[in-house]
Amino acid sequence: MLPDADAVSRAAADLIGSAVRAGATTLGVATGSSPLGTYAELGRRVAAGGLSLAGCDAYLLDEYVGLGADHPQAYRCVIRRELVRRTDLGDGHVHGPHGDADDLDAEARRFEEEVRRARIGVQVLGIGSNGHLGFNEPGSPLDSLTRVVELTERTRADNARFFDRPEDVPRRVLTQGLGTILRAERLVLLALGERKADALAAALTGPVNPDCPASVLQCHPDVHVLADPGAARGLLDSPRRR
Template sequence: YVRLKPDHPCSYWYYMREHLFDHVDIDSARTHLPRGDAPDPEAEAARYEQAIRDSGDVGLQLLGLGANGHIGFNEPTSSLTSLTRIKTLTRSTREANARFFDRFDDVPRLAITMGIGTILRAQEIVLLALGAGKADATAAMIEGPVSAACPASALQMHPKVTVVLDEGAASKLTLRSYYEEVHPAGREAVI
């Protein structure tokens, strides 16, 4: 979030430390996130994009799915070729994240996000969606047209994406029986 310091309990830095980095064997010097509290957020977004390029791009991109189809903070109508940048958050995204803040008005309106184009340069992508509240977005992402209306639908164009769903998130897939035949119990079918 733009203007939140890394030690703010609602910052993405804090979240990643609490939920991932502190639980895996990783040197903290090898973890990199954009600084929401940078004096010039646009310059910070450009710096982060360049750092990703300089490192040879992302090997494994882990994503969640927003109820409105966003990935990262790439809200509906985001360019499918966008790079890391500042993005204005939709009301629905802010409402979904309000549980982390004392008041809705405290939820930042702006965030630095990897762009969809940046995400699509990753060698491999894993997306996780849980709950019936993600069912419409899941169906649009997997079975809908590739469209800026559902930013996650751009993942259809990537050669190596794994989508992990629970029953609720998968509940509106019209081709579900086919997916279960092709990937029994979530595995690759043996030919």
């Protein structure tokens, strides 16, 4: 547990920076609100000359179906705004599934193979209030690969704050699967706020099962969980149940 969101961002930037300095050149990048402070911190470190992402490639965790790459809430656009423009990571080095592809299943297979070849060195993750990881909603197979997923109404409600109207939130996404995520060499999970407390406790102290997709983190050998006091509350209250 870390004292606040700023400390979480600094610790995450430390982990990413150490991986890059050790030779990692492939970064997995999540969106949502949790990683934004981390991307800002990486920008400060690049500006100060203590870090360079110029030799790196970044791979999106997921993308909304139906949004073009220039839509302000398309995740490719979010990463361009929050990470590329703050650092020396080249815009041409950001890779992701195309949510406006004509054949979404073929696009999922294409991106799955691209991620497999890339061999992600460090993957940044958030956790949903229902325990989703990426957009792998409860019930997702633990060995799932990149695919099209229908969002739950709870997830759409959680993401409505990013859109002008709740009905504008897309109903489907392309997401890396849980099995895809587990292939990354290092996982860095960020959890901020009390809304994430129950999900984080279930993920780390409960059984590994599809009801809590993030519980699959227990199967990875190099996971770093960075949580503020609100998100960690459930961990402090709950005995390990696995």
